Amino acid sequence: MSGLPLTRADAGFVIGLSGEYLAGLIAAVFKVRKKYKGMTVGVQILTNARSGNCTQNCAYCAQSAESGAGIDKYRMTAYEKLSVNAKIAGEKRLARHCVGFSGLRFTDSEIEEFAAFVKSLKSESGLPVCCSIGFLTEAQARLLKASGVDRINHNLNTSRRFYPSICTTHTYDERFANILMLQKLGFEICCGGIIGMGETMDDVIDLMFDLREVNPQAVPVNFLIPLEGTPFFGADVSHLTPEYCLRALCLARLMIPQADIRCAAGREIYLKGREKEMFHVVDSIFAAGYLTAAGQSIDGTIEMVKQAGFEYVIE
Numbered sequence: 179m180s181g182l183p184l185t186r187a188d189a190g191f192v193i194g195l196s197g198e199y200l201a202g203l204i205a206a207v208f209k210v211r212k213k214y215k216g217m218t219v220g221v222q223i224l225t226n227a228r229s230g231n232c233t234q235n236c237a238y239c240a241q242s243a244e245s246g247a248g249i250d251k252y253r254m255t256a257y258e259k260l261s262v263n264a265k266i267a268g269e270k271r272l273a274r275h276c277v278g279f280s281g282l283r284f285t286d287s288e289i290e291e292f293a294a295f296v297k298s299l300k301s302e303s304g305l306p307v308c309c310s311i312g313f314l315t316e317a318q319a320r321l322l323k324a325s326g327v328d329r330i331n332h333n334l335n336t337s338r339r340f341y342p343s344i345c346t347t348h349t350y351d352e353r354f355a356n357i358l359m360l361q362k363l364g365f366e367i368c369c370g371g372i373i374g375m376g377e378t379m380d381d382v383i384d385l386m387f388d389l390r391e392v393n394p395q396a397v398p399v400n401f402l403i404p405l406e407g408t409p410f411f412g413a414d415v416s417h418l419t420p421e422y423c424l425r426a427l428c429l430a431r432l433m434i435p436q437a438d439i440r441c442a443a444g445r446e447i448y449l450k451g452r453e454k455e456m457f458h459v460v461d462s463i464f465a466a467g468y469l470t471a472a473g474q475s476i477d478g479t480i481e482m483v484k485q486a487g488f489e490y491v492i493e
């Protein structure tokens with residue numbers, strides 16, 4: 179509340195807190211949440227504009243080169259799907275429309291094509307456009323900026339130390355450098371991670387410290403969904419208790435209090451029935467599923483926000 183940053187010892191205290199103190203922690207974090215975000219919840223939808231066929235081997239991802247997941251795969255950008263979802267997002271007065279592209283690198287003509295489309299996308303929904311679009315060259319990033327893309331998502335995913343355990347085809351530092359380049363060009367940044375991939379609590383703390391350094395506008399916190407066909411299928415996620423997930427979200431709020439803290443993938447699984455406590459900590463969620471995993475419907479999500487005593491907002 180005083181604006182002083184958490185120390186490493188504070189962070190360790192929050193993530194390792196024993197169960198009986200959780201209610202007290204959430205009550206304290208709720209004060210911070212209200213100070214920065216009031217009682218509002220931003221609801222986003224995500225459209226996967228290009229799916230599958232990625233060259234990379236991110237172990238959590240159903241779209242990776244090594245994934246055998248039975249997902250839809252399309253190389254071409256699904257512009258029609260984007261338009262339809264943009265209209266829905268506008269009609270339902272959601273906070274923003276996030277557009278995901280599988281893959282790590284894009285040709286200049288692919289970026290030019292998407293940039294030309296962004297203008298009509300924004301006029302259809304009237305909402306900010308956010309995209310998740312791998313590593314861009316500076317020239318490509320400038321083109322997207324000029325076309326009106328407001329925010330870019332690029333996650334750090336886990337700690338620098340643990341990164342080689344989840345991906346060996348690119349590095350943590352390449353991700354970090356891409357984020358800093360985008361930030362320098364004036365994009366808002368959405369940057370977060372995935373909890374539950376076998377990392378230690380120290381890794382979660384390291385990730386949060388790096389996220390604080392990036393200082394993104396939004397921090398998506400995902401909880402691993404071990405999808406069939408990915409190397410994580412069958413992984414033991416029994417440590418992803420609602421209590422642990424809530425503590426991880428509390429840590430994100432206390433580390434980067436002014437950011438949108440978004441409970442992303444996994445909320446429907448690990449925080450079912452604990453939504454009220456979740457909203458005491460986070461101010462942002464997705465509706466209608468994730469890139470390759472189903473989720474709660476838009477209307478169901480909006481109702482759930484209202485039932486919990488919060489207001490859903492457009493930004």
Ligand code: SF4
Binds near residue numbers: 232234239240241281
């Ligand atoms: S997370 Fe992105 S870069 Fe990694 S495999 Fe999936 S689509 Fe490719």
